[in-house]
Amino acid sequence: MRVAVVRFPGSNCDQDALHSLRDDLGIPADYVWHEDRDLSGFDAVFLPGGFSYGDYLRCGAIASHAPILDEVRRFAAEGRPVLGVCNGFQILCEAGLLPGALLRNLSEKFVCKSVRLLARNASSLWTAGVPQRPIAIPIAHGEGRYLCDEDTRRRLWDEGRVAFVYVDEQGRATPEANPNGSVDNIAGILNETGNVLGMMPHPERATNPLLGGTDGRTILSALSALGV
Amino acid sequence: MPTVRVTVTLKPSLLDSAGRTVAGALSKLGFDEVRDVRIGKVIRLEVERYDEQRVHAMCRQLLANPVIEDYRIEVEP
Numbered sequence: 001m002r003v004a005v006v007r008f009p010g011s012n013c014d015q016d017a018l019h020s021l022r023d024d025l026g027i028p029a030d031y032v033w034h035e036d037r038d039l040s041g042f043d044a045v046f047l048p049g050g051f052s053y054g055d056y057l058r059c060g061a062i063a064s065h066a067p068i069l070d071e072v073r074r075f076a077a078e079g080r081p082v083l084g085v086c087n088g089f090q091i092l093c094e095a096g097l098l099p100g101a102l103l104r105n106l107s108e109k110f111v112c113k114s115v116r117l118l119a120r121n122a123s124s125l126w127t128a129g130v131p132q133r134p135i136a137i138p139i140a141h142g143e144g145r146y147l148c149d150e151d152t153r154r155r156l157w158d159e160g161r162v163a164f165v166y167v168d169e170q171g172r173a174t175p176e177a178n179p180n181g182s183v184d185n186i187a188g189i190l191n192e193t194g195n196v197l198g199m200m201p202h203p204e205r206a207t208n209p210l211l212g213g214t215d216g217r218t219i220l221s222a223l224s225a226l227g228v
Numbered sequence: 229m230p231t232v233r234v235t236v237t238l239k240p241s242l243l244d245s246a247g248r249t250v251a252g253a254l255s256k257l258g259f260d261e262v263r264d265v266r267i268g269k270v271i272r273l274e275v276e277r278y279d280e281q282r283v284h285a286m287c288r289q290l291l292a293n294p295v296i297e298d299y300r301i302e303v304e305p
Contacts, residue, residue, distance in 0.1 A: 058293055065290065094293065101295045108249050147242065147296065
């Protein structure tokens with residue numbers, strides 16, 4: 001398993017992602033530039049957080065047309081693991097690889113803190129290793145209010161594609177536990193085949209005890225479970 | 229050279245949190261007649277020739293996100 005960490009102009013969680021994968025999880029990973037057109041030699045894709053293209057127009061809108069996205073689409077279609085975190089989630093939505101969109105937080109504030117997540121899917125390659133208890137993962141975003149039309153919302157639940165919801169300490173998806181106003185407290189979703197995960201929280205910031213927690217490992221270790 | 233003005237707005241059914249904040253600020257300034265504020269963006273395109281279908285394509289592919297936004301196209305005189 002070798003992971004491509006895609007860098008766009010304005011990415012700023014790319015180094016975190018690479019460090020987390022390589023040094024905390026022991027998973028081979030390398031940077032790939034957004035203008036590259038070839039992901040041969042890689043087995044999975046990590047679209048990191050940041051402000052690609054300055055978030056001009058809409059978050060992720062311009063990045064979703066970058067040359068590398070053709071390869072990301074191929075990976076998604078071939079069932080390979082694709083993970084978009086924060087800005088990466090926004091890019092996946094703009095690219096149409098995941099449904100819905102991410103709007104400004106209801107509070108109009110940039111929210112940077114640790115939140116609790118509960119996995120609502122226990123079988124996808126990304127969530128199979130996540131324990132059925134609230135896990136602590138940091139968020140840091142101004143535009144993370146997940147939104148989709150009613151049909152999509154129902155389908156996401158019916159098809160088990162809600163990967164994570166924001167919850168309180170007891171695991172309840174309360175309005176107070178919702179940091180941005182996302183519909184149904186949704187923090188992360190899967191594509192129809194379960195190999196593409198988009199989420200606002202940052203698992204790569206929770207893989208080392210020095211940084212306050214290791215619950216992010218329960219998500220990212222999916223990559224090592226798939227074999228090196 | 230024709231100038232095309234594309235106005236992109238959040239769909240009316242969606243809560244515009246920035247607009248709501250501005251409405252609150254206007255109210256605090258004493259403009260209590262303001263009931264609602266919606267914020268959008270205006271994109272001006274200078275084009276060598278105007279082809280409405282091509283501008284629609286620009287809007288669909290990049291300028292607007294049909295999941296959350298509506299757009300309006302006008303050619304400036």
